Amino acid sequence: MPILGTKSREFYERAKKVIPYGVNSNFRYWSESETPVMADARDAYLYDFDGNRYIDYRMGFGPVILGHNDPLVTQRVVEAIQHGITYAATQEYEVKVAERIVEMCPGVDMVRLANTGSECTMHAIRLARGYTGRDLILKFEGSYHGAHDYVLWSTASAQLNRMGDRDHPIAYKQSWGIPELMRQLIEICPWNDPEALGELLKQKGEQIAAIIIEPVLGNAAVLMPRPGYLQFLREQCDQYGIVLIFDEVKTGFRIAPGGAGEYFGVLPDISTFAKAMGNGYPIAAVGGKRDIMMHIAPGKVFHGGTYTGNVVSTAAADATLEYIQSGAVFKQINHIGTRLKAGFEEILARHSLPGYVSGTPGMFALILADTPPIDWRELHNTNLELHEKIGNYLVEHYIFMEPDGFEPWFLCCDHTDADADLTLQLFDEAVKHALGK
Numbered sequence: 001m002p003i004l005g006t007k008s009r010e011f012y013e014r015a016k017k018v019i020p021y022g023v024n025s026n027f028r029y030w031s032e033s034e035t036p037v038m039a040d041a042r043d044a045y046l047y048d049f050d051g052n053r054y055i056d057y058r059m060g061f062g063p064v065i066l067g068h069n070d071p072l073v074t075q076r077v078v079e080a081i082q083h084g085i086t087y088a089a090t091q092e093y094e095v096k097v098a099e100r101i102v103e104m105c106p107g108v109d110m111v112r113l114a115n116t117g118s119e120c121t122m123h124a125i126r127l128a129r130g131y132t133g134r135d136l137i138l139k140f141e142g143s144y145h146g147a148h149d150y151v152l153w154s155t156a157s158a159q160l161n162r163m164g165d166r167d168h169p170i171a172y173k174q175s176w177g178i179p180e181l182m183r184q185l186i187e188i189c190p191w192n193d194p195e196a197l198g199e200l201l202k203q204k205g206e207q208i209a210a211i212i213i214e215p216v217l218g219n220a221a222v223l224m225p226r227p228g229y230l231q232f233l234r235e236q237c238d239q240y241g242i243v244l245i246f247d248e249v250k251t252g253f254r255i256a257p258g259g260a261g262e263y264f265g266v267l268p269d270i271s272t273f274a275k276a277m278g279n280g281y282p283i284a285a286v287g288g289k290r291d292i293m294m295h296i297a298p299g300k301v302f303h304g305g306t307y308t309g310n311v312v313s314t315a316a317a318d319a320t321l322e323y324i325q326s327g328a329v330f331k332q333i334n335h336i337g338t339r340l341k342a343g344f345e346e347i348l349a350r351h352s353l354p355g356y357v358s359g360t361p362g363m364f365a366l367i368l369a370d371t372p373p374i375d376w377r378e379l380h381n382t383n384l385e386l387h388e389k390i391g392n393y394l395v396e397h398y399i400f401m402e403p404d405g406f407e408p409w410f411l412c413c414d415h416t417d418a419d420a421d422l423t424l425q426l427f428d429e430a431v432k433h434a435l436g437k
């Protein structure tokens with residue numbers, strides 16, 4: 001069954017006339033015949049232009065943790081915007097949001113707001129450079145930290161055969177138009193490999209301003225850090241005077257109310273947050289230790305933006321974080337996520353298909369392999385082809401997830417037991433279909 005019905009296809013054709021490939025992010029383009037277009041969203045569901053209802057497990061690539069059009073968030077925004085939107089002066093919701101983040105996220109003493117994840121990783125990196133007086137940045141293969149030139153290297157969609165061998169990784173440029181000169185500012189390392197990192201730091205540790213990580217690889221099948229790995233990173237950063245940045249754009253307020261800092265008990269120097277903090281509204285934050293954050297100052301490290309801290313987004317974040325702080329959100333997400341994980345693994349076992357679910361109840365990925373991969377390179381040895389077949393079947397049956405096996409399944413607190421039942425039933429069918437049973 002094609003994903004696009006007649007009305008959806010007509011709409012997609014219209015979009016393509018004025019928007020390259022009909023999408024406003026390259027990540028949203030699937031193919032000429034399958035790129036999804038949607039007309040409406042409520043709770044855990046999306047509706048296309050032909051009226052088909054999808055159970056949404058993409059949740060806008062992660063932000064929508066309370067469900068689409070959450071009444072609490074909508075009400076707070078509607079109330080707030082009666083008083084204007086952009087003041088070019090500090091307003092109450094900005095302070096409330098900053099207070100909530102400081103309360104929820106261990107190790108965060110102060111924050112500055114931004115609008116997107118890319119914007120706040122850019123600010124975090126500039127802050128680390130300004131603080132240390134160094135230029136080099138280290139990132140890991142398979143991590144994505146946004147659309148700017150500092151970090152658009154060796155992400156999950158890189159080509160493995162152009163990245164050198166594991167011991168000598170070559171930074172892979174992810175876009176035309178990134179100046180070749182930028183390569184001099186980036187060091188690349190395989191994830192989860194203390195020896196490789198230790199060697200690199202022995203040579204270059206004192207030139208590196210920051211190590212930026214996704215605490216779990218939220219853009220590469222939610223590969224978790226090996227036990228002790230984050231602690232090792234912390235110690236190495238302390239030894240060489242490197243700023244440790246946790247890019248929590250995906251994990252923040254999603255793997256735990258206090259993000260990876262709370263979940264793993266290892267604290268970075270700077271954190272970046274976005275997605276789940278605003279339930280889909282454009283808002284982000286850079287936070288960290290007071291002495292580092294106070295380097296953001298006139299004449300020192302620049303941070304700014306016309307729309308940073310606007311009333312709409314901060315009101316949405318205030319309501320979203322309040323709801324997360326109540327405890328109800330994680331209770332439901334943990335319940336459904338745990339059911340799905342157990343159910344998927346039971347179905348795989350029943351069909352003698354080696355595989356498991358990686359990640360946390362609110363953000364997880366299905367990995368089809370005998371041995372768990374430890375990094376992005378090893379992910380290519382898993383059965384991605386079969387994953388895609390299973391994924392395509394699910395999407396064709398209105399389970400909206402990412403067939404490629406890299407992008408996580410995301411839950412919101414509106415997913416119900418009935419959604420889980422239907423998803424598991426279709427997953428069983430999808431596995432049979434993919435295996436040709």
Ligand SMILES: Cc1ncc(COP(=O)(O)O)c(C=O)c1O
Binds near residue numbers: 061118147214218249
């Ligand atoms: C870990 C991480 N960092 C940064 C970004 C960039 O965020 P945005 O798309 O809001 O610019 C993303 C986006 O998916 C992300 O997953």
